[in-house]
Amino acid sequence: MSVEALDRVTVTRAVKTVVIAESRLSIDPDAVSGDEPLNGELLRVNSFGFVGMLVRLEDDLGVTLPDDLFVGRTFTTVDDLVAVVLDAVEAAR
Numbered sequence: 512m513s514v515e516a517l518d519r520v521t522v523t524r525a526v527k528t529v530v531i532a533e534s535r536l537s538i539d540p541d542a543v544s545g546d547e548p549l550n551g552e553l554l555r556v557n558s559f560g561f562v563g564m565l566v567r568l569e570d571d572l573g574v575t576l577p578d579d580l581f582v583g584r585t586f587t588t589v590d591d592l593v594a595v596v597l598d599a600v601e602a603a604r
């Protein structure tokens with residue numbers, strides 16, 4: 512997929528799909544809200560899994576997530592992860 516074709520809807524769906532897989536769940540991505548905690552009652556993402564998710568998102572979306580995008584950020588919700596991927600998409604354009 513080209514970076515030019517990536518929009519918020521596509522990125523959000525990809526992020527939700529990856530966090531669902533990392534949490535070992537079988538649910539529809541639409542069942543996960545943007546404010547869902549990455550490590551809460553529904554999703555279970557630890558720091559090791561977080562790194563793996565980033566690699567998978569890079570591969571799935573064809574975008575590089577440079578280290579400097581992570582400086583000063585905290586990742587507590589699905590939307591936090593969506594935001595950093597969207598920032599990487601914008602930087603790649």
